[in-house]
Amino acid sequence: MKKTTALLTAQRAVVLQAEAPPPQPLPLQGEHEEPPALNALATDTLDLLALWLRQGLRHQGGGAASRAETQAAQLERAGLARSARLLRGVLGQLRAAQRGALVSQLALLSLWMQGVGQ
Numbered sequence: 259m260k261k262t263t264a265l266l267t268a269q270r271a272v273v274l275q276a277e278a279p280p281p282q283p284l285p286l287q288g289e290h291e292e293p294p295a296l297n298a299l300a301t302d303t304l305d306l307l308a309l310w311l312r313q314g315l316r317h318q319g320g321g322a323a324s325r326a327e328t329q330a331a332q333l334e335r336a337g338l339a340r341s342a343r344l345l346r347g348v349l350g351q352l353r354a355a356q357r358g359a360l361v362s363q364l365a366l367l368s369l370w371m372q373g374v375g376q
Contacts, residue, residue, distance in 0.1 A: 299336055300375035303329055303345070307368055323349055341370050 265272045306329055310322065326349050333342035344367045351360040 296336060296338075297375050299332060299338070300371040303333065303341070303371045304368065304375070307364060307371075310364075323352070338370075338374065341367060341374075344370070 263273070306326060326345055330342040330345040330349075333339075333345060344363055348360065348363050348367060351363060
């Protein structure tokens with residue numbers, strides 16, 4: 259015996275559930291689908307920052323600087339000019355003798371990229 263829930267008023271009866279809904283296939287997200295371009299760009303930038311943290315900022319060779327410059331150019335082309343300037347500022351701080359603003363620039367860039375990636 260199937261039970262049905264209903265609400266009775268003075269004017270009518272409202273059936274809240276008459277029968278179980280028919281099964282419907284859910285749209286599946288395939289693993290092969292590409293993430294949106296900005297998400298991928300933010301992930302790449304965060305990966306670069308994570309690499310720097312793992313290897314240490316002092317141990318970054320010329321390849322890291324060219325990769326960061328390429329990443330900054332991609333950020334700029336994607337409309338994230340402020341993030342690109344910040345990444346270039348981080349590169350400048352890495353090359354400079356005084357690195358006073360380096361930690362705050364890295365933290366800010368990381369937070370922005372996390373925001374873009376969401």
